[in-house]
Amino acid sequence: MQTFLFIAGLATIIVLLIINSNGKAKQRAKLRKQYQDALNGTDKGAALKAGRAFYSDLRDGKLTIYDEQAITNDLASMRVDEVKTNRGEEALDKLERLAQLRSKGLLTDFEFDQQKARILQE
Numbered sequence: 001m002q003t004f005l006f007i008a009g010l011a012t013i014i015v016l017l018i019i020n021s022n023g024k025a026k027q028r029a030k031l032r033k034q035y036q037d038a039l040n041g042t043d044k045g046a047a048l049k050a051g052r053a054f055y056s057d058l059r060d061g062k063l064t065i066y067d068e069q070a071i072t073n074d075l076a077s078m079r080v081d082e083v084k085t086n087r088g089e090e091a092l093d094k095l096e097r098l099a100q101l102r103s104k105g106l107l108t109d110f111e112f113d114q115q116k117a118r119i120l121q122e
Helices: 002-040 044-058 065-076 081-103 109-121
Strands: none
Touching: 002 044, 044 065, 081 109
């Protein structure tokens, strides 16, 4: 009888460990997906936060310097072409407005050239 109770108790512990392990695996997969999605975006702050959450989960709450370096490497490889495109479009819009102001006589050529140089340096 004692052997049966011991085996039943041991089986219960094993089942609970498996259930707990599956829960952790699902949580880790969710964090990994959030991190990958953030890396595919253009918000480096969100990617940093997601990366730290993911690596922290991997290390049971303790980030290492190697984890921070891995995150830094991942952030460096993020696409920023969309951000640059938006900045380029914004600069083009500003230059078009300046040209309109100059054509209406509201800006001198000198003022136009100054503002144009400032916009192109941004």
